[in-house]
Amino acid sequence: MPEILQYAFMQRALLAGIIIALLCPLIGIFIVLRRMSLIGDALSHVALSGVVAGILLKISPLIVTLIFSVTAALGIEKLRKRYEKYAELAISIIMSAGMAVAVILISLTKSINIDLFGYLFGNITTVLSQDLWLILLLGIVVMISVFLLYKELFYMSFDEEAAALAGIPTRAINVYFVILVAITITLSMRIVGILLISSLMILPVAASLQIAKSFKSVTILSIVFAQISVILGIIISYYFELASGGTIVLISVVILLTVLAVKNIINIRKINFK
């Protein structure tokens, strides 16, 4: 067995990583196509306040964050209805509120907790076995939900008005979807870190959009890119003692740049050929 797999914490980190590298792009596709890219950032700011509250109250930060981010997600959906013409405003309001609460809570802790850094930047050594169970359990819930609502989410991303008219219960699905986003963010923060979660939702999708030939292929490619980023990122961060979140996201950026470069070269060749 390779050295990296001999430690229980690394096994947990890799397993958790593989699960979130399935969840993030699956949710990310619909976030990107529905022009909601900022929702990941807003909910991760709220997640930060959840983590600090958990540390302060000495309750599992993962559980507290889950409650905070799901509540915030429902708040975004509610505000989105109120500001129909300024949908992004709802996201900004929740982002500011989340950050404000987090800052106040951090000031109450008196000193910056070491644990907090792990949540902010991602730390593979800190995935506890109870965390892994929660990631596994809720991860399966999110995956099954997306699998079952895949076709409805697709239609709503393309044309929400037409989907509603065709009889799809768009309101209920919208609410359920933001809850899925909140759960995914909470589960991912141990590995990628609060500050970089939304990148793992966006970057693999951005890369696959450049080369995909259908919606199905966007889905498959996004998952492949996310898996490469996370598995490689965890391995590299282990051997070079780097923050896992940063390493994973940098690999995603490299993948995106490579895809763009290869596509450019192919396009130039096509033009020259013609």
Add this chain to the structure above:
Amino acid sequence: MNKILEVSHLTFAYEKNLILDDISFEINEGDFAGIVGPNGSGKSTLIKIILGLLKPIKGSIKLFEKDIRHFDDWAKIGYISQKAASFNSSFPATVEEIVAANLYPKIGLFKRIKKEHMEKVYEMLKIVGMEDYRKQLIGNLSGGQQQRVFIARTLVSSPKILFLDEPTVGIDMKSQENFYELIYKLNKTMNITVIMISHDIGVMTQKANKVLCMGNKKLIVHDSSSDTKITETLAKIYGDKMHLLLHHH
């Protein structure tokens, strides 16, 4: 003849701005109705109210003799909005993925798409002449081709009535001509009732058996039973300086 749509004493306002003032009309099965009128006369608003997307202040709407508030048979209704022409053109979906989407409510939540559904998609793409493009990304097609795909998407759920909101905006003349022919064919051969908003008054007066003229918050219906000339009504709503030049499509 079966009454498909009945609008009575409909009044609508955006906040305090009155848009539609006490309008009434009927559409029967097999009608080809054109809605014409200047910008801002409430044409799109009217369709959105009929489809339940906006709520009126007063009046009633019946679709298939059922009050709109209790109507739930949306598969009977097809709608192609102005927005259809200005959708996110880089959306990564193929033509057949887009068309199949309208079958989703029928297939039901949590169920997967089957072979027979894809056969229906193919059949509808054939009707609009787009079957060879089914594996292409929707964004790679021309405006006219995209509009045909949207028609196929609507047809796949076997609608009885088709609402079209300025469907030919941004499409070249030749494609517009083919598009009107296609809609006319659907109306005549498949007996689909059509209600179309269009600025192309010439085409509407030729193809439509009813022309709903909108302006000054009112609506006047023109059909074979009308005793005034359509040019007179149009002059009223567009102003006296308007001349109707008929051209053949």
